Amino acid sequence: DIQMTQSPASLSASLEEIVTITCQASQDIGNYLSWYQQKPGKSPQLLIHSATSLADGVPSRFSGSRSGTQYSLKINRLQVEDTGIYYCLQHYSAPWTFGGGTKLELK
């Protein structure tokens, strides 16, 4: 199985700050990586697909990047509504596997 190591596990940041979350894949997964945001009591919502493509309706302050087998989600100018838990997912090879999640809070 492909392992997705996500870091950090938790993060506290200030309004307007730039935030970066990373996922390290245990092997090459190409661009088959997506990012999700989950609010308390809600289901995950797609933010980024294909490593770098913004999902419909997602604010442009979110962006995704890739360097080899390391993938990053960047939030420019953090807003209050960006708090929640973020997950990465590899959909290159079954079983599809998620990262452990990053809990993002406001400082």
Next chain:
Amino acid sequence: EVQLVESGGSLVQPGGSLKLSCVASGFTFSNYWMDWVRQTPGKSLEWIGEINTDGSKTNYAPSIKDRFTISRDNAKSTLYLQMSNVKSDDTAIYYCTRLGGYFDYWGQGVMVTVSS
């Protein structure tokens, strides 16, 4: 508007069975692979399995293989998850998701609690 609505969650005893349903609307259900994902309390997400567009092919996570069965009824735009011989570790919120290359839409989730 794409909607996925799960139902069927409940309290079930260890070793028991349960069938979850997910009714889809707002898109042509028969054109998409569909998946089930679960989230254990306070923990991350775990992919359970998937089914192809006509229901002829399924893939499962090793952790649940041979205990869970995914099926679909395209005429009813409904996805199913038959859970058998459930264990306490199966306690989780179960989500149905649409596989559009990635999980582009999710249901609201349904809670399954396995306890005596």
